[in-house]
Amino acid sequence: MAQSFLSNPKFNQFLVNKTWEKVEDGLIPALDHVSKHVIEFDLQDLFARFTLDTICTMIMDYDPKSLSLDLPNVPSPRALDDIAEVIFYRHAVPTNFSVDSKGG
16 A cells, blocks of 8 residues: 555655755755855754655645754654664664563
8 A cells, every 4th residue: 555655646746846845945045054154064964854854744744844044953853863773773682581481
């Protein structure tokens, strides 16, 4: 079902439109601002904000505007990074445990 949704031409056009809107209304103004004011910034953080705003806009029809010129502190991306790290750690370093014969 997800595959048919994601391969639908209307969804693809919607994705392209929303991405370009965020590039024009968020990414370009942010890059322009930091370059004009010679502000040091983290490019990876800027792209993460772009991704978050784009995905939230497409999925929830809500733009958290984390890619605004003041680059506000948004806890959601950090929380998602923490979740991904925990999941990776749980799979990369499995815990050893023993199960007794009684199922406990």
